[in-house]
Structure formats: C-alpha cells, structure tokens
Amino acid sequence: METNEVDRERVPKHVAIIMDGNGRWAQRRHLPRIAGHKRGMNVVEDITMAASDLGVRVLTLYAFSTENWKRPTTEVKYLMSLPSRFFNKFVPNLIANNVQVRTIGDSSQLPAETQRAVKQAQLDTATCDGMILNFALNYGSRAEITTAAQRIATEVQAGDLDPAVIDEQVLSEHLNTAFLGNEADPELLIRTSGEERLSNFLLWQLAYSELAFTDKLWPDFTPADFRAEIMAFQQRHRRFGGL
C-alpha cells in the first residue's frame, strides 16, 4: 500500500547523511564555494529538527572528512569556523528540542577554537536525552578501523584480552561509535548531489544499511525531501502480512 505519510512506528533509529554538493550549489549561482557551505550549515539545522520531530534516535552527519584537508586553505579555514557559527546560532533551539550533540573522528587535529566550540556544545547539551546529533569531524573510517585494531592488539599484548574472544562485538566496541551501543549501525544512509560512493564513511557500521542517493544538492535538501527518503525506506521494508 502506497502512503504519503511517515509511519512513526517504523522510523529508522539511526540515519547517516553525506552532505554533498555545497560547492556545486555555489558555483551554479556564480557564488564563492563558502556560500554553499554557509547555506549548507542552515540546512543542517532544518534537517536536524525534521529528524528529531519524526523520532529518529541518532542522526550522524559527515561534516569534515580526513580528505577535506586537501581543499584550499581559505576554504578549510571557513569550514573550521562553522561549528562555532552553528552553535552560536542553534544551541538554544537544539536544547529546546532536547537534542544532544556528540562527535566522532579525531578532533585533536582541529583548530583550538573549533575544538572549544564543539566541546562547549557537547557540555551544554549533555543532559538532553532526545535525538543524538552526531557530527563526523576529521573522520575517516579506515583510520577508525586501523586505530581499533591497534587498540585491540595493545590489549592482547598487555595480557588484558584473549585473542580467542575477539569477535565483531569486540571490534565494534573499539570504534568511535561504541558510545551508541545497539544504535551504532545506521539503518539508512542518505547521500546528496548524485555521487554514489561511501567516501570512507562508516564502512564497518554501514555493512547492512539501506543506501539512498539523491541528485538534490545538500543546500537544496529540504525537510520534505528528508521525509520522502524516510517514506522510501519504509516502502523498502513494507510488510506484506509477513514479519
């Protein structure tokens, strides 16, 4: 049965998004690339509210990859100012909607001001027990898995871990997403701008996820587009009287 409403009983618990197309959006309008990133930041708040309203438990957003350092210095500098801009503008609304901010990735390499803003936002929202808004910052999945392997090997070497007990659960517990427990693996990945690649994002966690690719550029992605992706996900999982 087709429907034009989201079934709130079957909303994916964890949704991950690769927010692509910001530079292209600006170029099509003969604007500087950073105009696309600025617009994209406002879309982050719109989609965060839409996801929270639908009852999504975890929303993971790929904000800055380990590969993004290769971009022009001026663009990286602007990107690194966005967390502060985001929180100055949206923290009151996040708290009003009980949204908790978390991050994954190696934040130690970010500028001090960026780290400060992110740490402050996590402190300000630590008691919120609604949706978790999880920013992937200076994140790379292969680096995450490599670090997990190194940590497991160190525990074995120290005699704290028997190699015989190393299973998928043990590896998951050593990933950045371990704090998400049973909700660490996204049920749905959305990537905007028409690119159909994972780009070193959550490679372990996405093993069984539905992958949705839309041609919409991130700055043009609306709450209605987000709800349409959730409905499409539910259509893929529609029950025909079975389990």
Ligand SMILES: CCc1cc(N2CCCCCC2)n2ncc(-c3ccc(F)cc3)c2n1
């Ligand atoms: C650090 C790069 C970056 C880029 C970026 N863009 C640019 C590229 C993607 C589209 C969205 C806008 N956003 N948008 C929000 C944040 C943000 C990150 C952490 C945080 F705790 C709060 C907000 C952000 N961060």
